[in-house]
Amino acid sequence: MARRYEQMEGLFDCDIRDKKASDDNRNRTILFCNFVVSATLATEMSVEQFQKDQDMLRSLSQPQVKSALDAWQRNDLPAWLEHFSVDAKLFDDGSPRDFKKFSSEIGKERFTSIEMEEDGGMSIFGHFHSDQWGDFKTYFKLHLASDGKFDRLDIGQANY
Secondary structure (H helix, E strand, C coil): HHHHHHHHHHHEEEEEEEECHHHHHHHHHHHHHHHHHHHHHCCCCCCHHHHHHHHHHHHHCCCHHHHHHHHHCCHHHHHHHHHHCCCEEEEEECCEEEHHHHCCEECCEEEEEEEEEEEHCCCEEEEEEEEECEEEEEEEEECCCCCEEEEEEEEECCCC
């Protein structure tokens, strides 16, 4: 657990060993680090992976896309689905697919890097890992409906 605190200190600039810090500040820092460590462990994600994902997502320019992909990367199905309309459509290399079934794969598939974005940040290209299919280049193209939610997601293997 001490190693986790050291890792979290690097992420959040907290130092529980600071002799000048008041006990109250040190206790708040420990509680905060405990919360972050617990949240990270609850999603079965290492601190290193959490930091890598945050760095990777930071480059995205479209806030709604960034938020949706953050949920995907954190394996947070409810947060992922919150970004989509109830009747969202999915197309995989142009062929219709069940969006809910695809979404249930969350935690088994993830971006390992994001290489570029297009269409004002609505199309993301990068390296992807699937427990079933291995590693490959992919794209996610999200379509925003008038209600502010995504109503379509196009995915597929990318050639860039």
